[in-house]
Amino acid sequence: MSSRRHVLRGRCRDDSGQLSILVLGLTVIAMTLIIGGLAVTSVQISRMRLLDAADSAALDATDDSAKLVYDRGLGTDLPLDDATVQASAADHLAGRSRPHGLESWKVASGTGSPDGRTAVVRLSGEADLPLIGGLLRDLGGSVTVTVESRARAGVTPG
Numbered sequence: 567m568s569s570r571r572h573v574l575r576g577r578c579r580d581d582s583g584q585l586s587i588l589v590l591g592l593t594v595i596a597m598t599l600i601i602g603g604l605a606v607t608s609v610q611i612s613r614m615r616l617l618d619a620a621d622s623a624a625l626d627a628t629d630d631s632a633k634l635v636y637d638r639g640l641g642t643d644l645p646l647d648d649a650t651v652q653a654s655a656a657d658h659l660a661g662r663s664r665p666h667g668l669e670s671w672k673v674a675s676g677t678g679s680p681d682g683r684t685a686v687v688r689l690s691g692e693a694d695l696p697l698i699g700g701l702l703r704d705l706g707g708s709v710t711v712t713v714e715s716r717a718r719a720g721v722t723p724g
Contacts, residue, residue, distance in 0.1 A: 605695045608667060609709055612693040615665035617713040620689045622662075623673075624717035627654035627685035632719070644719045646685055648678030655687045669694045674712055684718045
């Protein structure tokens with residue numbers, strides 16, 4: 567009987583330090599999840615800020631096209647063309663400060679007026695990720711966010 571106790575005590579003593587490895591592993595997993603959640607949240611906030619800029623650029627493009635009414639006449643919608651929407655969106659971005667959380671932004675392809683009545687503004691930006699942004703850049707990657715906004719202004723004669 568004493569030999570069994572001696573063997574069991576010996577096995578219990580050999581397990582010392584195993585809990586530290588478990589705690590360390592769980593801490594690494596928890597920190598990875600927290601940092602990943604923080605990065606995803608940052609990208610979503612950057613997307614919303616970029617979408618806000620695209621919305622205001624699309625509205626600005628419809629406002630700028632109001633001048634075309636004098637050239638083309640009055641219909642049921644303001645007349646739009648690709649060049650007017652692209653120029654207006656670029657001017658709008660140039661006159662606005664870049665939001666926090668975006669390293670760069672630009673007017674993307676697809677900006678214009680597909681039907682001559684709707685202003686479509688596509689913006690593309692590179693999101694700045696907290697804590698892991700530098701590591702991602704060192705690995706040659708980045709997170710690019712692209713958003714699209716549409717605006718149409720109807721005309722009510724009278």
